[in-house]
Amino acid sequence: MPLAFELVAPGDPGSELTAGQDGDAIVRRSVLPGGVRVLTELMPGVRSATVGAWVGVGSRDERDGHHGSTHFLEHLLFKGTTRRSAMDIAEAFDAVGGEANASTGKEHTCYYARILDDDLPMAVDVITDMVSSPRLDADELETERGVILEELAMNDDDPSDVVHELFATAVLGEHPLGRPIGGTPDTIKAVPRAAVWEHYREHYNPRTLVVTAAGSVDHDALCAQVLGALTDGGWDASSSSAPTARRVGVDAPDAIAGIPTQGAQVTVRRTTEQANVIIGGTGLVATDPRRYTLSVLNAALGGGMSSRLFQEIREKRGLAYSTYSFASGHADTGIFGLYAGCAPAKVDQVTSLLEEEWERLANDGITAGELTRSIGQLSGGLVLGMEDSGARMSRLGKAELVFGELTNLDESLELIRAVTVQDVRDLAADLAARPRSVVRIGPFGD
Structure with a gap:
């Protein structure tokens, strides 16, 4: 435990x-x-x-x-x-x-x-x-x-x-x-x-x-x-006060006041050699138990050289040097997105491919081979990261301020290895059904 x-x-x-x-x-x-x-x-x-x-x-x-x-x-x-x-x-x-x-x-x-x-x-x-x-x-x-x-x-x-x-x-x-x-x-x-x-x-x-x-x-x-x-330093550290309470999360991040209920389309015109595009929406709160599933989903979709985005957009079509997916969680909401940098003339095609890969993941899920590779990638990265004292120091800080508990390495590996193909498909469908935003920067005309 x-x-x-x-x-x-x-x-x-x-x-x-x-x-x-x-x-x-x-x-x-x-x-x-x-x-x-x-x-x-x-x-x-x-x-x-x-x-x-x-x-x-x-x-x-x-x-x-x-x-x-x-x-x-x-x-x-x-x-x-x-x-x-x-x-x-x-x-x-x-x-x-x-x-x-x-x-x-x-x-x-x-x-x-x-x-x-x-x-x-x-x-x-x-x-x-x-x-x-x-x-x-x-x-x-x-x-x-x-x-x-x-x-x-x-x-x-x-x-x-x-x-x-x-x-x-x-x-x-x-x-x-x-x-x-x-x-x-x-x-x-x-x-x-x-x-x-x-x-x-x-x-x-x-x-x-x-x-x-x-x-x-x-x-x-x-x-x-x-x-x-x-x-x-002049601080009064002599009282018996308890620490300040942690931030309290919620179960429905899309219902939070101030977060749009519809996606946005944002285009910024700049004189650059590349266009940069992100599509995505809200993600999981930091303490959501599905965060391990999200890690596997992210690895399969855009987390490495064997990921779908890298293979489809860079390796197969040569449309981008950098393309990946990402996620971050906070106490009461999170974000999830897919990124690519490409030639301005190719931005519509690349945007469509990002959306197609996301929808394909939501509709069809991942294969057993992708699940195995993603779990192996995450497990290896987790173990290697624990070799560094800085990573362990940061893990302690986040365990105290965010999670309220510390999960040891073996427990974390078990939680990652417990993720199933169906778990990933269900979460991908959940994320894909949320309001979706598209943000692009580049030398676009009218």
Whole structure:
């Protein structure tokens, strides 16, 4: 059975958990004073570690006037704390050959570092310091505003990035998940420091913080380091508060307010050598038990060189270099789509082929051979991915913030191998029956 994570107060039953994992790894979870959660996975024989500080806030949580603040904070927390300058932070990791970075999502933000095990205390201290006591200096904010605008401009120059952003907006409409994670040039230019500070104060606190680490890590020592660093950062980590509740999903993602009940047709004219096209619609929520079936479906349809999209559009017809299917899940909805980049003159033909392959999958399902190959592809990728401490650190964070439980490798493999041909066909038919959007970018005429 998966290891369940209850949202209990420090000291209550369930606040301290230990479980063996594959390859003699050991997972431990503690709920510390203040509601801070710490999860570690000890990987025997490893001399490195990856540590991450997760906050359960993403771009969907931004109130009016705060749009872009989540991504802004990802940048600003590296610009200095009350104890460290931006250069101090950079030098701390460069001096030991470590790597530090951050990522902003639609439902959570993570600040992480990969270092040698001897340098883990330093990494924990620096990252926890960044999270708990950032300066958010006004001058640095203005400098970073320019950096973020350049980042958005860089992404806007890549039509494959733009088509994915427009697709999410077309499918999810006015729902907060339909907004770009990084904000827009207009929101980044408009958001004041006061709004970024308010966003930080509202969402960054002990009850929302999850610290995960994997590799050569001592759980008890890490817990002590986290508490000490938070106290030094001025956070009150002494209460018996329980962690903030996880996001609650729903059973009918198409019925969510703000999500269009009909598909959209979006065409953006740009002077590019290629046209980029995505067709698709809503997918599964992150916790849907059919997510393992979706993984198999995705692998068979567009997940590798033997997939239907790759074989039909690239190998057989030579119409595209890149074509694939993709899916992402959130607490109350998800998206599913099929992508291809092709010559502008071929975009109608390629769009038709994407739709035909999707419909063929929904009507006829996959073959036994495709099922076997897809399960093998997913199983191999899962096992290989678990060789990396960063992947295991991320798995712990998502298990705590999204799923509320940790499924070990053998259990995950069993769930993938339990998927049947009929399961894939039923899910493909469900997805194909939902409102469908088509988004295209290219040098199209009128």
